[in-house]
Amino acid sequence: MTSQTTIKEASSGGDAGPAPATGLRGHPWLTLFAVAIGVMMVALDSTIVAIANPAIQKDLGASLADVQWITNGYLLALAVALITAGKLGDRFGHRQTFLIGVTGFAAASAIIGFSGSISLVVTFRVLQGLFGALLMPAALGLLRATFPAERLNMAIGIWGMVIGASTAGGPILGGVLVEHASWQSVFFINVPVGAIALVFGLLILLDHRAANAPRSFDFPGIALLSTAMAALVWGIIKAGDSWGFDSVSTWAFIGGALVLFALFAFWETRAREPLIPLGMFRSVPLSAGTVLMVLMAFAFMGGLFFVTFYLQGVRGLSPVDSGLHLLPLTGMMIVSSPLAGFLITKVGPRVPLVGGMVCTATAMFGLLGLTENTSTLAMSLWFALLGFGLAPVMVGATEVIVGNAPLELSGVAGGLQQAAMQVGGALGTAVLGAVMSAKVQSEFAGNWKAAGIPVPPDPRLEQAAEFGTVPEELAKAPGMTPELTAVIGRVIHDTFMSGLVVVFAVAGGVAVVAALVALLTKRGVNAEAGAGVGHI
Known part of the structure; x- marks a missing residue:
């Protein structure tokens, strides 16, 4: 240069x-x-x-x-x-x-x-x-x-x-x-x-x-901070996706992240x-x-x-x-x-x-x-x-x-x-x-039951409720009528x-x-x- x-x-x-x-x-x-x-x-x-x-x-x-x-x-x-x-x-x-x-x-x-x-x-x-x-x-x-x-x-x-x-x-x-x-x-x-x-x-x-x-x-500070933030975000996402907030795995990641943040702060002083x-x-x-x-x-x-x-x-x-x-x-x-x-x-x-x-x-x-x-x-x-x-x-x-x-x-x-x-x-x-x-997760099954839908809920429909989106293939499912499709759509939207x-x-x-x-x-x-x- x-x-x-x-x-x-x-x-x-x-x-x-x-x-x-x-x-x-x-x-x-x-x-x-x-x-x-x-x-x-x-x-x-x-x-x-x-x-x-x-x-x-x-x-x-x-x-x-x-x-x-x-x-x-x-x-x-x-x-x-x-x-x-x-x-x-x-x-x-x-x-x-x-x-x-x-x-x-x-x-x-x-x-x-x-x-x-x-x-x-x-x-x-x-x-x-x-x-x-x-x-x-x-x-x-x-x-x-x-x-x-x-x-x-x-x-x-x-x-x-x-x-x-x-x-x-x-x-x-x-x-x-x-x-x-x-x-x-x-x-x-x-x-x-x-x-x-x-x-x-x-x-x-x-x-x-x-x-x-x-x-x-x-480099130790970079590693500690990176790992701490990744562990925190991963734990929170998995808690909502599959683990739940009462899971040991969720709190192991969150607790581990807090420990790593503390270690990072200590290391930075040294x-x-x-x-x-x-x-x-x-x-x-x-x-x-x-x-x-x-x-x-x-x-x-x-x-x-x-x-x-x-x-x-x-x-x-x-x-x-x-x-x-x-x-x-x-x-x-x-x-x-x-x-x-x-x-x-x-x-x-x-x-x-x-x-x-x-x-x-x-x-x-x-x-x-x-x-x-x-x-x-x-x-x-x-x-x-x-x-x-x-x-x-x-x-x-x-x-x-x-x-x-x-x-x-x-x-x-x-x-x-x-x-x-x-x-x-x-x-x-x-x-x-x-x-x-x-x-x-806490409301979908109850809303489904309250709507009087005669079939058990498909887990994929509960996932759709997290997006508020009614799957396009729902109307083509066997035995599905326009009236039933509308009721299921209402459950998905209300839950969302x-x-x-x-x-x-x-x-x-x-x-x-x-x-x-x-x-x-x-x-x-x-x-x-x-x-x-x-x-x-």
């Missing part, structure tokens, strides 16, 4: 200021544009696949747990690798890790599109998440080092808006692609986007790294260069911002997972119509993100974050009233309020976490911010999926709706807790002191 493409920060840990731009390369606003394309691709994938899940489930004959792992495999890989990826960027340069991440993400997406089994889809979703982890913190590291201090908050705000808008636009784009092409197309779309991001990255990005960045990697310098969490705003991201993503992504099944299964909407019904949510996020960025710049993040989570909680509780016949207007009002509430959190929590971290840990802070979001999304999907499964009520109640409760946590946030101080960061 030549000296023209590598700029090092001051070894003291202070901010050396933005690197001088030469032509296109290193220009702050062009840098923001270049990294936004790659970030958009990863953020879009966190929700675009949600609208395709019903089609994937039907085409590949997947169970609820299989479909959850399409989402959770991606989110978990992101969560596990993001902080390590941030350290890679701090050590070897954010430009390199960004470009590798973009290339790998697009390639993994293409392979998923050609996959013909659920196991291959999940496997390459994990690989997709690992490459996504490389580019997300690298993007923040590039912005942190490129922009002058007085414009950094604005740049991070726009970066957060891109994430919010991309996350919001996923269901609509996904609906169009699934209905008019195939579910595979939601992955193929990443190939041209990745190619554009790669070209702009090669032309524009100027490498940055801290001179006192970590020189070694905390490691020479820890994966997560626990001293960062002495900053109350940074800690609160991290917890807030986990809780927000838990409520949003976990709830959105089942909203798509409600729209396509219970309401019988096409993928495009499902995306259009989510337009108030996505549109409000897109519209209110720049407003949230402006407000946060003017008054700081605390008030917008608290207000945003209060709106989110109110919307979740409002969705408790959904029925098979809820009017589009009533549904749209709650979706719009949900989008209005989520936007400030998407924008503001990034500034809180990254802005309160030392400069030499900007890659780690960027990884932590995104890891918190992905952990929250994975846990939300897993926990709420387990809640749905438990509710269906009972579970959906509990799902939204839990998501709303989590949003209330997030609003309380948001009270502890404040504007980033960009503290550069490295003392005490490595160890507690």
